[in-house]
Amino acid sequence: MGSLRRILALMGKEFLALLKDNKGRFVLIGPPIIQLMVFGYAASFDLNHVPYAIYNEDGGAASRALVARFEGAPAFDVATILHHDSEIKSLIDDKQVLLVVHIGQQFSRDLALGQSAQLQLIVDGRNSNTALIILGYARSIVLGFNESQLLAAGATGLPVHIQTRAWFNPNLQSRWFLIPGIAGLITLVVTMMVISLSVAREREQGTFDQLMVTPLRPFEILLGKALPGFIIGGLEGTLVILVAVFWFEIPLLGSLVTLYTGLALFLLSAIGIGLMISSMAVTQQQGFLGAFLFIVPAILLSGFATPIENMPEVLQYITLVDPMRYLMVILRGVFLEGTSFTMLIPQFWPLAIIGVVTLSFAAWLFRHRMY
Amino acid sequence: MISGMRMRGLMRKEFLQIWRDPSSIAIAFVLPVLLLFIFGYGVSLDAKHVPIALVVEQQDAATASFTGAFRKLDYFAPLPFANMRDAEEAMREGEVEAILHLKSDFGRTIFQPGGAPAQLIVNGVNANTARLISGYATGVWATWLQQYAALNARSFNVPVMVQSRVWFNSELKSRNYLVPGLIAVIMTLIGALLTALVVSREWERGTMESLMATPVSMSEILLGKIIPYFLLGTGGMLLSVAMAVWLFGVPLHGSFFLLFGVASLFLLVALGMGLLISTVAKNQFVASQIALVVTFLPAFLLSGFIFEIASMPQVVQFITHIIPARYFVALLHTLFMAGNIWSVIVPNTLALAIMALFFMGLVWRISRKRLD
Incomplete structure (x- = not known):
């Protein structure tokens, strides 16, 4: 078993290179945890305490009832009360409020006469996503108001109601969606950083040529370089999954076997890509920047924050070679939906193919890119 | 120096x-x-042409008018399904993002006090998209209500009509x-x-x-x-x-x-x-x-x-x-x-x-x- 001994020796050397100094050890543990904590809290599309203003020119009972509904809504903060038209512009311009509810002078009179009354909503559109959600909240408040108005007037009420139910995430917390994604993101970043510098560091220092003249065969070098990354990536992934489950209390409905199968296959493909970049790089800087050049688009095209279905078709095809895309489906499926192993097989095999192809190419590059 | x-x-x-x-x-x-x-x-965070399953248990004029509103605007791409089981299966596999379910008594209860229920089930995994979808559905519903009120003026008026104005980015x-x-x-x-x-x-x-x-x-x-x-x-x-x-x-x-x-x-x-x-x-x-x-x-x-x-x-x-x-x-x-x-x-x-x-x-x- 000389081969095994040689691989273990190389692995030992790799771990030493990574962990020998304090700073090196710290950057493997500290930043990922800080990232998960800060970004876990920061990354959210949910809106609460939306600052808004009410400009009520009417003052009748009906308008006060509508204002009360806005004030009672959990998504909205305490309202700023306006007394003049001219106040609206500066409040929205300065981002002091995101929504102005404008009730005209005729409001109560129109309602009392049984006519439709107008309500004006002015929204800051600078963040279109926020604007859409605020409009949705405001509309549902108005619909509730309409319903009670009709019932109070003795009419039959609205002819149709929409009752909405959300599966898998009943309170629609975007944190449930984003944190498993952040766990994947951190695993990717740490693994890529470790791997992409591993060969590049040796090339920069000239020790890679020495490695090539040792009895180690290319596939042994490949394993000796890949396994430390695999172990570190696996531990890092476990760490962030533990924080997600126990700190953020994200439900983990599926099985750990499914989760770890996905994670292992993902690490395989991430390591393959990392080693490929690392073997092409001549210096550490190139290795790092090369990895970065891969990581950023890989995250953006993975469906982490923005759904893949919203992308143009050409881009959707490109996402097929992005390992992060499959990891996102696996993580969210296993965490929130309890998706079974067999249902995730369509995600597993592309990861395996990406891994095998990139690892073989990396091994080929070891021999064929010499400086 | x-x-x-x-x-x-x-x-x-x-x-x-x-x-x-x-x-x-x-x-x-x-x-x-x-x-x-x-x-x-x-x-892009904007959802357009969201695939949505339509399950209509009994087709009639009322359901046709209501589902027609979902077809008209380009927020949704409705796909008809025969029953809830198929629709739920499609949602699990990610073919549709939401299900609109109109029960068999929809056409009857629409004229009764309290009105007819339309059930909307959204896939909540992506909470943001789910919220946008439910917002769009509310918007479609409100538009439909106003048209319905205009056609059936005898029964009711929509009390408050919303006019929304989005500043700075009107197309959102x-x-x-x-x-x-x-x-x-x-x-x-x-x-x-x-x-x-x-x-x-x-x-x-x-x-x-x-x-x-x-x-x-x-x-x-x-x-x-x-x-x-x-x-x-x-x-x-x-x-x-x-x-x-x-x-x-x-x-x-x-x-x-x-x-x-x-x-x-x-x-x-x-x-x-x-x-x-x-x-x-x-x-x-x-x-x-x-x-x-x-x-x-x-x-x-x-x-x-x-x-x-x-x-x-x-x-x-x-x-x-x-x-x-x-x-x-x-x-x-x-x-x-x-x-x-x-x-x-x-x-x-x-x-x-x-x-x-x-x-x-x-x-x-x-x-x-x-x-x-």
Whole structure:
């Protein structure tokens, strides 16, 4: 078993290179945890305490009832009360409020006469996503108001109601969606950083040529370089999954076997890509920047924050070679939906193919890119 | 004393180093263009033509009128399903994002007190999309109600009709706020990340000590680093603004010169951070990790570029105040979409100016110490 001994020796050397100094050890543990904590809290599309203003020119009972509904809504903060038209512009311009509810002078009179009354909503559109959600909240408040108005007037009420139910995430917390994604993101970043510098560091220092003249065969070098990354990536992934489950209390409905199968296959493909970049790089800087050049688009095209279905078709095809895309489906499926192993097989095999192809190419590059 | 000849020499060396290393060129030019294309064309938070399953247990005039409203607007792409089981299966497999279920008594109860229920089941895994879908459905419903009321004037009037006006981005395109915000990310990339790496490499390889042994002063070394990367960053900024305005059609309502001014200020902050990181770390691996965690990721996630700062927890909101990109993103959004609003521009520019002075001052101080 000389081969095994040689691989273990190389692995030992790799771990030493990574962990020998304090700073090196710290950057493997500290930043990922800080990232998960800060970004876990920061990354959210949910809106609460939306600052808004009410400009009520009417003052009748009906308008006060509508204002009360806005004030009672959990998504909205305490309202700023306006007394003049001219106040609206500066409040929205300065981002002091995101929504102005404008009730005209005729409001109560129109309602009392049984006519439709107008309500004006002015929204800051600078963040279109926020604007859409605020409009949705405001509309549902108005619909509730309409319903009670009709019932109070003795009419039959609205002819149709929409009752909405959300599966898998009943309170629609975007944190449930984003944190498993952040766990994947951190695993990717740490693994890529470790791997992409591993060969590049040796090339920069000239020790890679020495490695090539040792009895180690290319596939042994490949394993000796890949396994430390695999172990570190696996531990890092476990760490962030533990924080997600126990700190953020994200439900983990599926099985750990499914989760770890996905994670292992993902690490395989991430390591393959990392080693490929690392073997092409001549210096550490190139290795790092090369990895970065891969990581950023890989995250953006993975469906982490923005759904893949919203992308143009050409881009959707490109996402097929992005390992992060499959990891996102696996993580969210296993965490929130309890998706079974067999249902995730369509995600597993592309990861395996990406891994095998990139690892073989990396091994080929070891021999064929010499400086 | 700053000598013109020595400065020219240092800057020439720096430019040659950038030019001859394919990876710096890639970060300074390729990645920004790639990011702009991804955000300009690809990534979008707006859901259009959402596949939705329609399960109508008994077809009649009332259900036809109601589902017709869902077909008319381009928010939804409805797919009819025969029963709930098939529809639920389709949702589990991700073929549809939501199910609209009209029970067999829909046509009958629509004329009764209390009205008919229409059940909407959304896939909540992506909470944001789910919320948008349910918002769209409410919008479709409200539109339908108004039409229905007009046709059936005998029975009822819709009491309150909503008129909504969206300022600054009336079409509610997410591209219009993602692309300007991206400029902050790109400039952080060039100013902080690339600079941190390049300077820490000089320390790691010992060429910084060789430089110190030459007659150049520390101020000259620092200026020799700042000026080339400042020019590179300015180039990246101009490229981004040009692409945003001419290629992606993002409106620029504010003044370009103001934009140029605040962007230069932000670039100074980013360069200050990059130089500080490299001086403290002196090792490429550590510098790269620190630069990633304290400059790039916060510019992405904590700046208000994608995620609204106002809805973060108090502690995190507090942290965002020390993220320079936060002020720059606010300036970019306002200058692009709203115009020259001084009450936004003055405080944010002031914050950037203070940060630029702070970081540059700190770099100057620390670097001086290294000489003795």
